Amino acid sequence: MLPRVILHIATSLDGRITNFPADLETYYALAARWNPDAILFGSETVLAAVRDNPSLEVPPEHEEMFRPPEGGKDPRPLLVIADSRGRVRCWDAIRKxxxxxxxxxxxxxxxPEEYLSYLGERKIGTIVVGTDRIDVREALRMLNRKYGVETVRIDSGGTLNSVLLQAGVVDEVSVLIHPFLAGGRAKPTIFDPEKAGFPDLQVPLTHTRTEVVGNGLVWARYTVDKSHRCKI
Ligand SMILES: NC(=O)c1ccc[n+]([C@@H]2O[C@H](COP(=O)([O-])OP(=O)(O)OC[C@H]3O[C@@H](n4cnc5c(N)ncnc54)[C@H](OP(=O)(O)O)[C@@H]3O)[C@@H](O)[C@H]2O)c1
Structure with missing residues (x-):
């Protein structure tokens, strides 16, 4: 079975997903509502976070990360990074x-075998699927089967978002639009099928709900019609 998959993205009014003062408190408070068992990061997203905070020693604090324990089960989500090219080397810091x-x-x-050994030495579990790139559909199935994950929140930019949309595994797209014009070029973006290798991918969405939250943020939510996923 595939877990439920939610893309949750903060944007400026002019479509930037970087270079604007995102309201992280509201972003993560909303993210907590799905109660995800796992959070999947794209490797570029992790590398960008490292660039912004080289030590990664001081993690952000927010509601999603400090959910109270439920019974005996550890309620904290599993942190998953898609990294088939072995570029993320800050796992020791992330583990803290x-x-x-x-x-x-x-x-x-x-x-690379060297990277799989590096992960093994650090007791970091791996799901290895796909030949050249990760087969995200199968990886998510295994996440459900082997780790009991039922809901995954995606924390990535337009590349991994596009890969997941093309694979037809996304249930919901959630966009938190900030009252801010960031200017510049909207790159990276929410959806970048060209970078993901599917230049003609288009995805129709169905609007389900819009709320104004926090300080004038517009929270817009959409479901994905998975039957259209292969329209490329
Ligand atoms: N505003 C927000 O809410 C928000 C949230 C998250 C991130 N961001 C920003 O978004 C930017 C990063 O976005 P991005 O689009 O450059 O990268 P990304 O989506 O974070 O990462 C790219 C990921 O896609 C995977 N991938 C690429 N092509 C693939 C394919 N054909 N099949 C399977 N997997 C594939 C890569 O895997 P491998 O390379 O390992 O194969 C990599 O893990 C950062 O600047 C970050 O700050 C913003």
């Missing part, structure tokens, strides 16, 4: 973050 129950990497047949 208090808000994840464990770490996992999605890799593929092209992932």
């Amino acid at each position: 973050w208090p808000y994840m129950r464990d770490l996992l990497a999605f890799c593929s047949g092209s992932t």
Whole structure:
């Protein structure tokens, strides 16, 4: 079975997903409402976070990360990074973050053996599927089967978002639009099928709800018609 998959993205009014003062408190408070068992990051997103905060020693604090325990089960989500090229090398620092129950990497047949050994030495679990790139559909199925994950929130930019949309595994797109004009070029974007290798991918959405939250933020939510996924 596939887990439920939600893309949750903060944007400026002019469509930027970087270079604007995102309201992280509201972003993560809303993200907590899905109660995800896992959070999947794109490797570029992790590398960008490292660039912004080289030590990664001081994790952000927010509601999603400090959910109170439910019974005996560790309620914290699993942190998963898609990294078939073996570029994320800050797992030791990430492990110190208090808000994840464990770490996992999605890799593929092209992932260097040296990187798989590096992960193994650090007792970081791996799901290895796909030949050249990660087969995200199968990886998510395995996440459900092996780790009992039922809901995954995606924390990535337009590349991994597009890969997931093309694979037809996304249930919901949630966009938190900030009252801010960031200017510049909207790159990276929410959806970048060209960078993901599917230049003609288009995805129709169905609007389900819009709310004004926090300080004038517009929270717009959409479901994905998965039957249109292969319209490329
Ligand atoms: N505003 C927000 O809410 C928000 C949220 C998250 C991120 N961001 C920003 O978004 C930017 C990063 O976005 P991005 O689009 O450059 O990168 P990304 O989506 O974070 O990462 C790219 C990921 O896609 C995977 N990938 C690419 N092509 C693939 C394919 N054909 N099949 C399977 N997997 C594939 C890569 O895997 P491998 O390379 O490992 O194969 C990599 O893990 C950062 O600047 C970050 O700050 C903003």
